Amino acid sequence: MNAGLHAEIAVAVEAVIGQMHQAVTTLQQALTDERRALDAGSADALDEATSFKQSLLRRLETLDVERKHLGRAGNIDTALHPTWPTIVEGLARCKDMNQINGGIVNQRLRHVRKALSLI
Numbered sequence: 001m002n003a004g005l006h007a008e009i010a011v012a013v014e015a016v017i018g019q020m021h022q023a024v025t026t027l028q029q030a031l032t033d034e035r036r037a038l039d040a041g042s043a044d045a046l047d048e049a050t051s052f053k054q055s056l057l058r059r060l061e062t063l064d065v066e067r068k069h070l071g072r073a074g075n076i077d078t079a080l081h082p083t084w085p086t087i088v089e090g091l092a093r094c095k096d097m098n099q100i101n102g103g104i105v106n107q108r109l110r111h112v113r114k115a116l117s118l119i
Contacts, residue, residue, distance in 0.1 A: 009074030016070060017081050020063045024090035027056045031097040038104050053098075060091075 030053045037045035071078040078084065 006074055009070055010076060013067065013070045013074065013076055013078055013081070016063055016067045017078065017083050017087070020060060020067065020087050021083050021090075023056055023060050023063065024087055024094065027053065027060070027094050028090060028097065030056055031094055031101060034101050035097070035104075038101060038108075 030049055034046065034049035034053060037049050067078050070076070
């Protein structure tokens with residue numbers, strides 16, 4: 001591979017990782033918004049936050065495929081990028097936040113089912 005092409009791929013990797021970092025940060029905020037909607041009992045806000053969260057997850061999946069493809073094409077280990085550990089840590093926080101939000105939803109569903117069974 002010529003040096004010019006390798007440099008272009010390296011720039012593209014940098015851009016994709018930057019976009020992933022931004023998407024993870026935005027996902028954390030979306031999960032916080034989802035939690036606020038749960039706490040407020042706002043179905044509309046919850047629906048909006050959940051839809052936005054899903055779009056961010058799809059975006060992250062697309063970016064990750066692109067990151068892997070560029071890494072292979074340029075023979076670049078993208079996991080060695082200085083921002084990569086921050087992305088991985090952010091995704092772990094998102095997973096935890098999402099599990100908490102899911103637990104709240106499940107608990108409320110159990111309460112609703114119990115109330116319905118009493119009727």
